[in-house]
Every structure is written in C-alpha cells, then in structure tokens.
Amino acid sequence: MSDPVQMMNKSNSVIKPSNPKTKKWIDIFDKLRKNKSAMVGAALIIFLLLVAIFGPFFSPYSPNTQDMLNKLQPPSSDHWFGTDNFGRDIFSRIIHGTWITLFVGFSSVALGATVGTLLGIISGYYGGRLDSIIMRCMDVLLAFPGILLALAIVSILGGSLVNVIIAIAISSIPIFARITRGSTLSVKKLEYIDAMKALGASDRRIIFKHIFPNITSPIIVQATLYIATAVLSASGLSFLGLGAQPPTPEWGAMLSDGRNFLYNAPHVAFFPGIAIVVAVLAFNMFGDGLRDAFDPKSKE
Amino acid sequence: MKNNTSKEYENILEINHLQTSFFTKNAEIKAVDGLSFTIPKKKTLGVVGESGSGKSITSLSIMRLIDNPGKIVGGEIYFKGEDLLQKSESEMRKIRGNEISMIFQEPMTSLNPTLTVGQQISESYITHQELSKKEAKQKSLEMLKLVGIPSPKKRLKQYPHELSGGMRQRIMIAMALACDPDLLIADEPTTALDVTIQAQILDLINELQDRLGMGVLLITHDLGIVAETCDYVAVMYGGQVMEFADVKSLFTHPKHPYTVGLMKSIPPHDRDVEGDLDVIKGSVPSPVEMPNGCRFAPRCPFATDLCHQKLPNIETDSYGNQIRCWIYSDEWDGDPEVNVHAKTTEGTT
C-alpha cells in the first residue's frame, strides 16, 4: 500500500555528490534541517554555548558579590531573576553557571562514551570470553538504578564537580558499551570485513577504519541524549550537596539554596530550575531529531 | 441483520471510473486512475497485473479502507446497486466483514497475535449478528469445520503463532466467510503459501463460492490461477484496466499487447514474480511519472506517436469485453495489419 509513496521518495532525490559518505551526511543534514524539534534544540544549544562563552562579559553583576542589604529580593528591573539569601544576583549566577553545566555535560559524556565505545567494540569484535567478561561487568554497573551509581561513586570520591563528572561518566559507560557492541556485531557480519581479514589487515585497522565509521550514528544519538541525562544527574548530585560546593554558581546547588526560602522567596529555586529545564530540553530535542534523521526508515 | 430491501441489481459489484490517489506535500500520486469493471452475481473476477499496478489499492478502495495520505477522489463503486462511496462510515462498517469480506496476502501477519483464533472469528458474529459469546463460539466452530481445519475445537483456543501458514489462511477464510458475505475479495490469497497449499486454498475458495453463492474478486499476478478459477479477467496496468474479458476469450484471443506479453511469460507456479516479467521489457511505470499517453506505451512493441501522446479510451465490444488500446480504434495510426501475437516473443528466453 505504501508503494507509491516510497516510489515518490526515491524519484524525488535531488542531484547528490558522488562520494557516498559525503552523500550520507548531506542526506542526514537535510533531514535534520526539516525537523522542527531538532532545529529548536540546535538553536537552544547554540544559545547556551553563546551564553556560556560570552555571557560572563555581559552579566550585570559578579556572581559571588554579596549584598546583604538586598537579599532575597524578588525579580525587578535591577535584578531580573531577583537575589538570593546573600543578596547575589541570580541572573548573573545563572549566566556564570551555564559553562559549568555544559562542561559537566559534555566532558562526562565524552569520557563515558569513549570508554564505553572502546569496550563495546572490543567486546563485539573479539567476542568469546572477553566479550562475556566485559558485558557481565556492564550488567553489574547497570544494576544500580538511575542516579544511584553516580551517588555511590561520589560518596566514595567525595563531593566535587570533577568527581561528579567521573561518576556520571562511569554510569554512562555500560549504555555506550551495549549500543556499540550491538552495532559492531551487525557490521562484523558484513562480508567485506571477512575480506579485509583475509587480506591480512590488522585488527586495529579493521576496527578503526572499517567498523568504527559504520557505527557512529547510534553513538552520536545516544551521546546527545545522554548529555541531557548527565545535566540532570549532575544538578541532582549538586542539589544533594554532593557536587559543586558553595559558592560555585552551579544550577543544582543554587536550587538547593532556594529550598529554604520557598515560603518568602520562591524565585531563588524557580529560576535555576528553569535554566536546567532549558538545557536538558535542548539536548533532548536535538537528540530526538538526530535519531529521526539517522533512522533510514523515517520519512522526511 | 442484512439489508435485503436494496434495489434490483444484475452485478454484485460495478466500478465506474474509480480514482484513488495518494497525496504528498507537493504531488498527487494516482495509484488507481479511472478504473472500471463489473462482477456479475456469483461469478469470479480475476484481477491480474504486476506489483504496483494498483490491484491492492483497488480492493482496499472497495472496502473504503484507504488510509491517509490516500484518498478516493472520484468514481462510483456500486455494490448490490448502491454506491459505496456515498455511504457513511458507520454504514460501511455494517457492510465490511458482513456483506463484503476480504482475505489478505500475508496469513502470517494478518491475524492478531494476542487473540485466540476463536476470539478472532467470533468477533464477526458478535459484531454483525449480535450473537452472544457462546453462540458465536459455536458458529466459529462450524466455520472451522467448513474450511476443513482438523481438530477444530482445539484450534479455537490456539493463538495464530501456533499454526502453519496454510492453516492461518484457512482461518482467514473462515473469518471472512463467517457472515455469509455476498462478495469476497481475495488479495493474493496464495502468494505467501507453498505450492501444494496454494491449490488447496484455491479449491476451498471455489468450493465455498459454489456452496454459498457469493461473488469473488480474486487479485493475483498469476495467470495460471486465473485460468483455473475465474469467470472473468481484468488485466490491470498503471492503475487502469487494459483489458476486461471472460476467461475463455482472454486466453484464446488476448487482444491487448500487454495481455499478450503476460501470456507469453506465464511464470512458474512455484515462485513469485515480482517486478519485471521476462518477456515485457522495462518495468511498471512509477505512479509519479505516469506517461501522458497509454500507460503501457513505453514498453509496448507496437507503440506509435499516438500511443505516446494520447490516452486511449476503453471500448466495449458486442460481447461486453473491453479493451483500452489504440490498435482497436479507428484512429490507429500504425500498421493496419498489425498482429499483436507476433512481435512480443522476441525477448523470450
């Protein structure tokens, strides 16, 4: 029944460059551009990056300057998001906290994805005992639900931003390992991999030149979506007092400060929360869009 | 619960100039374009054509089961003298599964995996005849016996995955015939089955047709099946009927070059022929890039300028047989002595 529609898509194709790899990426970019959710996500990410890089130069106040005469002020033209219990300007603190959030998100996922991908490829490519040992270890890590593994790690290492990054990176390893292993297994089955082996190509060359380039899409999608998770976990750990320590303007920690003033100054908790929502939303939307764009089944 | 007060009618089904299109953002794809045929009471019409010729869309149009982005944009479908296209959705629901039933191509995926066979057959009785669950179950059992399923009592409680493909198709038939329909649409009912099972299923349909006196619309790409089971044949190509004739005339005197091509390439029974047939060069045109003139012109060995430029009308002869080809019209601008049986053999292997 869908025949005519499929034919439509086939014959609709515009002139494409001959290099199949370039073509694939251009196709994905095209699909991405038509995906509203992805574009909103991308715009939000760019906005956050700009704020993180240039925001501190334009922020109206220094993030840590205390003004005890003006504490817990509601939002006003002087203090757009109001002030906290030390009279610090919440708007400025949120701007200064942007890079912390992005840095924690990007670096923990970069770390976790690298280690996880390597383990997954090794597991999938070599198989056998090595595979079962690695995957059982991953199962063990996955046995700690949600934020609990990161919590356990931070409770061992002590509360600091660096330790939060390490903890979140470790919790993300099994997810990347599983995805990579699955994709590696399906690429490994392809005939040309056998041909490469027969021609005497080294394992390392096959892995990096032939397998890895073919399994990037699920990893990219997962990495983008995991940045959202990482931002949530990091702010959660800081909220619990196990992450960024005062007076760092980390959003989760700021929110935690606001807990005590819900009654007379709810804005102290409200605005950092909104900032977290925006950041998480950005990566979730972009990640969703990426997944649709990479999915060969999805229509334009 | 059937409505027997409808007008007098000669043909159980009469389709006039049906048009069904699929709409994308910037184009209308005409999957069925000006299709007409009739099925006399209690007769079998075979609709043949390659994949993509619009056969399945035709059958779903009759059931009014065309989903978005598809739409029936024109024509008439007279069933027992009443135009189905004028019916409301709830009126259609009373017809579906009750007066017109359908069997699908894929018995493996056409049954619901989470409901038992009994539940799925009973549903028809409960919906259309307002029977109680118990009565429906009894009727379902009788139906399973009718379609020749061994140990029917046990089958009622089984799930589709516990049954073989042939068995599932029998269950599909039992389901379709449950309410004693006046028209059965069978969309490639045997394509997915083994050869021996294919024959059994076709025999079953034929036998039940005789017994129950219903009209059958049999969609297939297999001319062999048509020769064995049908009274009339409609040859479809590019969303249109190219030739419509009684089965004897068609097999003894095929007129359309496409029909002739099909005859010369009767595919072996034991495998599917999807896409190109050996003899007819080229492939079915994409509905997106439908030729302006005769749909078959690009592949027709006799095509002239006229064929490429202008769509031929469908002409009916004194026997009621129909043909859509310039060769048989007064306007024909090619060789007046042309023999459609001569040329198409050149590609045979």
Added chain:
Amino acid sequence: MFKFIVRRIIQTIPVIIGVTIIVFSMMHLVPGDPAQIMAGESAPAQQVENIRERLGLNEPLPKQYLSYLGNALLGDLGNSMRSGRAVTDEISARFWVTIELAIYSTILAVFIGLIAGVISATKKYSPQDTIIMLIALFGLSMPNFWLGLMLIQWFSIGIDLPNWFPFINDTSWFKPSGWGSFQQIVLPVITLGTGSAAIIARMTRSSMLEVIGQDYIRTARAKGIKERIVIYRHALKNALIPVVTVVGLQFGGLLGGAVLTETVFAINGMGKLVIDSIAARDFPVVQGTILVIALLFVLVNLFVDITYRLLNKRIDLD
C-alpha cells in the same frame, strides 16, 4: 519457558555477586583510612583501632569480602556508626516507604502515560498529539527535585496563587513533608511519577503507531468492527508488550529517583537514609542501603524479563 526462567535466574547470580563486590569495595576505595574517616579526624588512635578491629579491616581483602558476603546472606549488614543499630533494622524501618512511593508513582505514570500515549497515537499529527508530546518532552526534561519544590510552593504554600482546587479551601492542604497520609503522598508521587509518565507516553505512542500499521489491524477493520474496539482490543494489547519492559525499568529507576524526591519532601525512606548516611560518613548504612536497592532493581528486571517473555509468545527461545 521453564528452561528460560531457570537460565535467566542463573544469569542474575554473577550480577548479584558483582553488585556485592562493588558495594563491598566502596569502603575500601575511599581515599584514606576508612576507620579514621568513620571515627572522625580528631578521634583518638585507640578509638580508630577499635573500629578497625570491629569491622575486621585488618584482615586480607578477600577474607573480608567473604565474611561480608556470608554475613549479608545471613541478613547481617553490620551496624550503623551513628545509631549503633543493625543496618538491616535501619533499612527495614524505611524499606516500605520507598517501595510504596515507587509503586504509587509507577501506577500514576502508567495511568497517565498510557492514556496520553494512546490519544497521541490515534490522533497522530493533530493538535492534541502535538500538545501531549510537548508536555511529555517537558516532563522528561524536568529535574524532579525542582518539580517537587515547585509543587510544594504552589500547592502546599501557595502564595499569591488562586486556589487551584475549588474543593480544597486551604492551599496548605497538601503537606510538604513526611509520608503516610493521603495529603502527604500526593505531591511526592506526582514529583517522582512525572518523568516516567512522560517516558511511558512516548513509548506507548510509538508502539501504538507501529502496531496500527500492522496487517492484522487492517484485517480487524475489514471485519467491520468499531474503531474503538480496533484500538483497545486489537492494537493496544499488542502495543503494550514493549511498554511492559519500559514500565518495569521505570519502576526500578524510580527507586533511584526516590533519593531526590525523599530529600525534597523529607520522607524517611531508603533514599534519604543514603543521603543522611553519606553526610554522616556512616558507611555500613550507605553500603547496606545501596546494596538493597540494587538487588531490588535486579529482581525487578528479572521479573520484567520473564513477564515480557510470557506476554510475547512470538519470541523464540534463542
């Protein structure tokens, strides 16, 4: 089927052993001397030595692990450094609170998620669909501790806000802390359940859309049955199969998420116990609670896997 269950149970044993190893090593991975840390930095040497002796920290590691495992199997997870009570007692006093919180939240999430997902799928690309999916996206992106605080602010303190529930005269009807009464349960359950509801709604939608495209749905429609029956009897039943897995995982995930929710609402459950114990460096309690939650999660996953297999009769035993 029986074979599958047995094999699946055997498969979880190494995972459980791995979990105990990780939990056991927590104390030993802490930088510095665990006995000193637990005693406090200014504690006299003798007290540190006592703790070391009491916890068997002088023994070689494998021996320590085996005795830890042995004791754990006998239901002994050590004693709290703070209260001196058995860790198992500390946990059992709070165990059901967390379980209740997670169960109620799961029920809420399934209820809302399923309804929203089905509406979205059956009205694909309609305004309702768009709105539901946008709300789900927000629900997914919201930190639950922030949602919790906002709920407290809106419904429990309710400054400058109109009365949201006409039948409740007092906006402080909802209690911002504690656990037990209905007034105390509502807000935490919404807090914890929202994210899962969003995930279940998205999953249900995509699962329904896939099922609605299946041949057997066309068969059902060709039978002339009502669209409502096509959706709820034929489609939903099949669409639920993958959703079951997600619900199971969500329930487990909520056990982890409870840490934050319990902290926000000052609920005395296992999650808050972990946080309080980390702050007090009460390692035996931290270890014990994390162990219990992880084991619970493993068991839930086992149960979900088996249920999934039972539901999806089409899966062959590989």
